[in-house]
Amino acid sequence: MTKVDILIDGCEVLQPDFSILHDAVILIKDGVIVKIVEKSELDSSYTGELTIEGDGKLAIPGLIDAHTHATQTLLRGSVVDEMPMIWARILVPFESSIKPEEVYAGAMLFCLENIKAGITTFADAGGTHMAEVCKAAITTGMRAIITRSTMDQGEFIPDSMKDSVDVAIAKTEALYHAFHGAANERIQVWFGLRQLLTTTPALAEAISIRSKELNTGVHAHLAEHFDEVSYSLTNYKMRPAEWFDHYGLLGPNFIGAHSIKLSDGEIELLRDRDASAVHCPVSNLRSHGFSKTPFMVTRGLTIGLGTDGASGMRLDMFELMRLLKNAMQARYGIEINDPIVLPLMAVFKMATMGGARAVMQEKHIGSLEIGKKADVVLLAIKSLHLSPTADLPKTMVLAAGPSDVNDVIIDGQCVLKDRHFLQFDEDEIRVKAGEALLGVGKSAGLRLPSVYTQ
Numbered sequence: 082m083t084k085v086d087i088l089i090d091g092c093e094v095l096q097p098d099f100s101i102l103h104d105a106v107i108l109i110k111d112g113v114i115v116k117i118v119e120k121s122e123l124d125s126s127y128t129g130e131l132t133i134e135g136d137g138k139l140a141i142p143g144l145i146d147a148h149t150h151a152t153q154t155l156l157r158g159s160v161v162d163e164m165p166m167i168w169a170r171i172l173v174p175f176e177s178s179i180k181p182e183e184v185y186a187g188a189m190l191f192c193l194e195n196i197k198a199g200i201t202t203f204a205d206a207g208g209t210h211m212a213e214v215c216k217a218a219i220t221t222g223m224r225a226i227i228t229r230s231t232m233d234q235g236e237f238i239p240d241s242m243k244d245s246v247d248v249a250i251a252k253t254e255a256l257y258h259a260f261h262g263a264a265n266e267r268i269q270v271w272f273g274l275r276q277l278l279t280t281t282p283a284l285a286e287a288i289s290i291r292s293k294e295l296n297t298g299v300h301a302h303l304a305e306h307f308d309e310v311s312y313s314l315t316n317y318k319m320r321p322a323e324w325f326d327h328y329g330l331l332g333p334n335f336i337g338a339h340s341i342k343l344s345d346g347e348i349e350l351l352r353d354r355d356a357s358a359v360h361c362p363v364s365n366l367r368s369h370g371f372s373k374t375p376f377m378v379t380r381g382l383t384i385g386l387g388t389d390g391a392s393g394m395r396l397d398m399f400e401l402m403r404l405l406k407n408a409m410q411a412r413y414g415i416e417i418n419d420p421i422v423l424p425l426m427a428v429f430k431m432a433t434m435g436g437a438r439a440v441m442q443e444k445h446i447g448s449l450e451i452g453k454k455a456d457v458v459l460l461a462i463k464s465l466h467l468s469p470t471a472d473l474p475k476t477m478v479l480a481a482g483p484s485d486v487n488d489v490i491i492d493g494q495c496v497l498k499d500r501h502f503l504q505f506d507e508d509e510i511r512v513k514a515g516e517a518l519l520g521v522g523k524s525a526g527l528r529l530p531s532v533y534t535q
């Protein structure tokens with residue numbers, strides 16, 4: 082008798098080449114996938130501490146949200162259909178007045194929403210009180226790459242949100258020493274560089290040096306707005322990616338979130354440095370414009386996908402994949418009559434292996450393979466919108482959504498089973514987040530209804 086921690090019995094498995102292994106068994110032990118095999122070939126001596134029925138389910142790798150902001154969960158309903166500048170009028174008052182316990186309450190809700198949507202890893206580009214986000218990720222079982230937002234200049238930034246270079250570095254280092262590698266390496270702490278407009282060259286240089294010394298990454302917003310490009314050209318005579326490169330920041334450990342307003346030369350520069358771009362199709366299409374994704378793919382740049390947080394959308398990577406596919410088709414495909422200007426499975430790759438590479442964990446996550454960490458999502462596929470189908474992987478990307486997520490395993494721990502959390506009362510966490518919204522709503526001057534109901 083050979084005992085494993087989890088045995089998933091008789092499921093369909095999405096393999097790294099996007100073919101399907103039918104009626105298969107996945108064995109998980111000590112947080113790692115130890116076997117993926119057709120059921121007919123499995124030695125019958127295996128038993129699982131936990132056995133999950135796989136009939137009618139498709140196993141896919143956990144999705145990776147490579148750019149998000151957990152703190153902004155409590156900004157739901159506050160930023161859409163608002164006039165400029167949302168950053169100065171809403172975001173800055175919100176971030177400068179939110180309390181640690183409010184961040185924690187919002188981050189707990191955020192993590193549970195992620196898990197229920199099949200997202201097992203998130204890369205948070207930072208906000209305030211990020212220790213609370215680390216704690217929420219640890220408590221809920223999520224994998225996370227967390228940064229603290231650092232800013233040392235900027236017209237609309239209150240002094241309370243700006244740090245000197247030394248203080249900015251020291252605060253991130255404190256977070257790093259407290260949480261980097263915590264919870265069996267599930268938590269990684271990176272440096273955050275909010276954006277070029279709010280960063281002095283001295284801070285950019287210090288982050289570049291210290292991130293290398295600590296062997297960790299840098300997560301920044303890059304080429305998001307025209308304003309940023311204009312500022313960079315006017316003040317530095319360089320385009321944004323060139324500015325980051327000038328300070329040695331571009332490398333395999335660099336995420337450039339958004340990466341919309343890049344020149345062809347900047348795209349090649351990112352590729353040459355092995356840096357990653359992370360698109361956020363919902364916020365990009367709403368506020369920034371079209372990315373040059375097909376061009377980036379042909380140039381061999383690593384691309385991940387991000388929700389940019391819950392303030393502007395449901396945390397739904399399936400929606401992101403479809404939106405990016407359709408937006409690229411509308412922008413580049415139709416005019417040259419190319420129906421596959423961005424293939425469907427290429428966007429799925431961005432949501433899995435692309436994100437894994439972006440967070441420097443491609444050896445551990447991003448695909449279902451023996452020896453990789455067991456971040457596994459089981460989708461219920463016996464539904465009217467997913468079966469029957471001649472091509473299950475493509476249909477999954479075209480038609481699946483969070484409501485199809487049935488079971489979620491992260492780092493070998495089953496955190497969601499039959500759509501129920503094994504350790505949390507979902508409603509209690511939702512109510513606590515509601516109380517936190519009320520608190521930060523008052524202190525940040527958000528327009529909440531006079532009778533706020535949860």
Ligand SMILES: [Zn+2]
Pocket residue numbers: 148149150206302338389
């Ligand atoms: Zn962002």
